[in-house]
Amino acid sequence: MTDHPTDNDRELRVSKIENGTVIDHVPGGQALKVLAILDIDGSTGETVSIGMNIPSEKLGRKDIVKVESRELSQNEVDVISLIAPDASINIIREFDVIEKSRVDRPATVTDVIACPNRNCITTQSEPVVSKFDVVDDGVRCIYCDTIVRDDLAEHIQTG
Amino acid sequence: MRREHVLTTKELSRSDIEAVLDRAVDIARDPPDRSQYEDTILALLFFEPSTRTKMSFDTAMKRLGGTTVDLGPVGSSSVTKGESLADTVRVIEGYADGIVLRHPSEGAAKMASEFVDVPLINAGDGAGHHPTQTLLDLYTIRENVGFDDLSIGIMGDLKYGRTVHSLSHALTKLDARQHFISPESLRLPRSVRYDLHEAGANVREHTEIEDVLSSLDVLYVTRIQRERFHDENEYRKVAGQYHITPDLLEGADDDLIVMHPLPRVDEIAPDVDETAHAKYFQQAHNGVPVRMALLDLLLGGANK
Secondary structure: OOOOOOHHHHHOOOOOOOOEEEEEEEEOOOHHHHHHHOOOOOOOOOOEEEEEEEEEOOOEEEEEEEEEOOOOOHHHHHHHHHHOOOOEEEEEEOOEEEEEEEOOOOOEEEOOEOOOOOOEHHHOOOOOOOEEEEEOOEEEEOOOOOEEOOOHHHHEOOO | OOOOOEOOOOOOOHHHHHHHHHHHHHHHHOOOOHHHHOOOEEEEEEOOOOOHHHHHHHHHHHHHOOEEEEOOOHHHOHHHHOOOHHHHHHHHOOOOOEEEEEEOOEOHHHHHHOOOOOOEEEEEEOOOOOHHHHHHHHHHHHHHOOOOOEEEEEEOOOOOOHHHHHHHHHHOOOOEEEEEEOOHHHOOOHHHHHHHHHOOOEEEEEOOHHHOHHHOOEEEEOOOOHHHOOOHHHHHHHOOOOOEOHHHHOOOOOOOEEEOOOOOOOOEOHHHOOOOOEOHHHHHHOHHHHHHHHHHHHHOHHHO
């Protein structure tokens, strides 16, 4: 028995889910951005549980996002990795974790981020999709060089 | 040097740069046989107004012995019918052996290059890059002060100035100290500062020219571009902040050269033209041999 609660104990603050995905070790305060990446705004009926700014030995403060009845695409995982490089993705079935993986930052992301530079050729009526190189702590448009860091989630192309 | 396209100076090595400059020296002295270019056609696609860049490419191709075709005024071209740039260049590549593209959008040349097999040269993409301007800038620098232990001040609109972006990238390939002088609001964009940092460039930023003038071999002046400002008041705050005069240059090294990609407005007083510092007209003239060299290396000549 320990006097101090562990990360597992703290996760119990957010209810367990039967089937779906748990995204853990999201930097504190970033959970709503994860929801934006997943295009979840509450209007489509998914059951979602969020824990925000939970004390964490690893991150100091972390967020947890639990989404019922949904498994993430590789594209969604790639984008989450950009704002939550230490995140883990847990696939839950019948209340058990059947698969646990760490996110891996891709070298490039294609057709998932809209370039915020209004003068970038990818924002014109041209037959080209956006493509960003992943750099230190953000992404960089391969066409116009614009670097996106802090407000990355705002430029995710959803739907 | 053997490349399909010239889009930015980031992708040019020092040896690529020197190959173009060396070829320009040779061409200025001994132009290649015109007969080898008599069937060569260069397309000039200028979607933005341009005088000197367009004319110097036109002159360069014709001096080599080839011919040029162009879009004509943008207002009367297919652009007004809504044709995409991708379609335009795909059509034009069937007419010409090479394409020179100027376009108001950043990344336009990069995108266009993905749709064509003929060599494509970026002649300016919005506030992005202008690599051939940099090649003639470097030609001018090399012939006046050399490339060794170079100290260069780059002043004016560093945020929107594509000539500045291309020059600063190229200077990372040389042994150069780069001093950037601008109002706070017109500092280098984040992407260029990122690249300079990644390249380990020797860079300093300043707001006052007097702080650094005496240490410079080259002062590269750019125009504050009124057309880039959405707010006239913001433009007025910074316009006229830098004004190079003979009196100011009293504080500079005797061998300092003053450069400017032109056109100028009031950044350089006309009486600076009469001083030995002024090299901006020589710089403009160098556009022809440098572009001849580049075309020669890309379109045939040296590669044939």
